[in-house]
Amino acid sequence: MPKNRIRGPALALMLAPALGACSNGSAMTGDGKDMADPAPPTDMTTSSSDMATAPPFCAGGTLTKAQDNQFMGSWAIQSKVTQSQDVPGFGTKESTTTTLSFADFKLDGQNQLVMTQKDCKITSTGVPGVSSVTIPDAVPQTTPTSTAAIKVCDTGGTVSWQRDQATVLVGCKLADPNTTPLPTLPSDPAVFDQDNDGKSGVTIKITGIVSGDVYTVQRQRFSYTSSALPTAGKANGSTIDRSEQNTVDASNTLLKQKVPLNPVDAKSTFRLAKITGITTCTELIAQAGTLFP
Numbered sequence: 001m002p003k004n005r006i007r008g009p010a011l012a013l014m015l016a017p018a019l020g021a022c023s024n025g026s027a028m029t030g031d032g033k034d035m036a037d038p039a040p041p042t043d044m045t046t047s048s049s050d051m052a053t054a055p056p057f058c059a060g061g062t063l064t065k066a067q068d069n070q071f072m073g074s075w076a077i078q079s080k081v082t083q084s085q086d087v088p089g090f091g092t093k094e095s096t097t098t099t100l101s102f103a104d105f106k107l108d109g110q111n112q113l114v115m116t117q118k119d120c121k122i123t124s125t126g127v128p129g130v131s132s133v134t135i136p137d138a139v140p141q142t143t144p145t146s147t148a149a150i151k152v153c154d155t156g157g158t159v160s161w162q163r164d165q166a167t168v169l170v171g172c173k174l175a176d177p178n179t180t181p182l183p184t185l186p187s188d189p190a191v192f193d194q195d196n197d198g199k200s201g202v203t204i205k206i207t208g209i210v211s212g213d214v215y216t217v218q219r220q221r222f223s224y225t226s227s228a229l230p231t232a233g234k235a236n237g238s239t240i241d242r243s244e245q246n247t248v249d250a251s252n253t254l255l256k257q258k259v260p261l262n263p264v265d266a267k268s269t270f271r272l273a274k275i276t277g278i279t280t281c282t283e284l285i286a287q288a289g290t291l292f293p
Helices: 281-291
Strands: 062-064 073-087 091-107 113-124 131-134 146-155 158-170 202-208 212-226 234-241 244-250 269-274
Touching (some): 073 212, 073 281
Antiparallel strands (some): 073 091, 091 113, 113 146, 131 202, 202 212, 212 234
8 A cells, every 4th residue: 555745835645645844954945763674665755756946937027026025024825735646446546735834025135035934734635535644733843944035027017926946854964955865764864853753754644544654754845836916915826846755664564665646736736825913833723714714
């Protein structure tokens, strides 16, 4: 049986979804326990294709800063990433992971508009009829923040914008967050107990035809694109996610096998809502239903 989501911006695998990533020990910026069986478990990635750099943006237009003030301030962001996989005996199934986060927009030292994202909660649909997935809040809330540039493009009077691809690591510390291979063993010195539960990497709980805990590491790669500027404190658009995740161990050996996953970009989205007076994850989670009805 398959196994394997965190985000974000979500930051998702199916039986054990792809979370939101490994860390070099500090906030990531936009593109940047021994096992009894010595054989490494097969890796589980959230995508069959990699995205080391963000897709081209504003190729036929002009970058502008005229609308920067429409973004400035504190927002909540709800990002959804949908992926598909072939489940033996069940056919092609889709799973959606939703990440609830803070999104703060400001100008950096070079007068560049940037967005800093801090995750609070991740939920997953699991594989309907096959498994359910629980991602403890300790996972997103111990994941490093990500900061990436916001680019606004004017193409003949039509304005669009993009948050550049960000790279975040979860459950591991790598020399190069973008290129160093993800660990595959819990004994790898790059792996650490990010969520402080006594297990390697971060823990995702699986219940269903196959049940157990999976201990994972992840490299999150994601960007946001919208064809419309924020209006009345709201915005929405598309999420492009090319994250990858390895299971370094599991409480059930059936949850260690490889599960190829493919992003469903047409169903991966985000929503923004301007916030005031909400400063903690507990407050944001409590207000999520009002902010994102």
